[in-house]
Amino acid sequence: MPEKITIVEMSPRDGLQNEKSPISTANKIALVDQLSDCGFTRIEVSSFVSPKRIPQLADAIDVMSGITRNHSVSYAVLTPNLRGFQTAIKVKADEVAIFTSASEGFCRENINCSIDESLVRFAPVLNAARALNIPVRGYVSCVTDCPYDGPTQPSQVADVSAKLIELGCFEVSLGDTLGVGMPDAVAEMLSAVTARVSPSLLAGHFHDTNNNALNNIRVSLEAGLKVFDSSAGGLGGCPYAPGAKGNVATEQVVEFLHSEGYATGIDVGRLNSAAQFAKSLRSAS
């Protein structure tokens, strides 16, 4: 049996959040519904961050309420605080995510506090989630490079990742937010992180600014990671990481993994249609 790799599909959230022109709620729902038929087991649908910060995702409640659920899929949303978490529960999110950074500069710019403060801020979300048995994913941004602070120390990534697991996250997604991490730097970072956190609790989240995302996935597989984030059509970017390209395209990741002999459970034909639709949303804006 080929080894199974899990893809967490990001296009509805990480993909769309950086699009300048508003995308209709109906189109967002249509995207999630198409993705739900591709064989993904996890889709990140939206985010309950302030609409002032990310106006594109201001319709998170309507999107979550409007999608047609596939019972094989876990639908996730970002929840920056307890209020966001409570809304996520009302719209029946299966999984929530919190986010911090391995670099102080990005943390301050993105969520306006220090890394330590961000962990304190998320404690109520983790406590509430534990009481309801809702899995919480932790994102760590800027795992190799930060647009404000330059290169990130691997020990810093290891430290933040270990703290997120201690706080109760079931998984930590390691984000090369800028997409400039070279495979050597990713390997060095992973060696520091996996010394503190089992690779079975880690995911790789690579943007593709320098076309290194697939090579970074390769070194992550070598380090034992089995979960990767990607975005159909390569949509995305980050409003707080100027110049960063989208998440690595899911269709590229799936093709790469299949050619390397891994199983993903993804139907390539359906994925390609969904990716076309995702791209049409971008070019329409």
Ligand SMILES: [Zn+2]
């Ligand atoms: Zn991202």
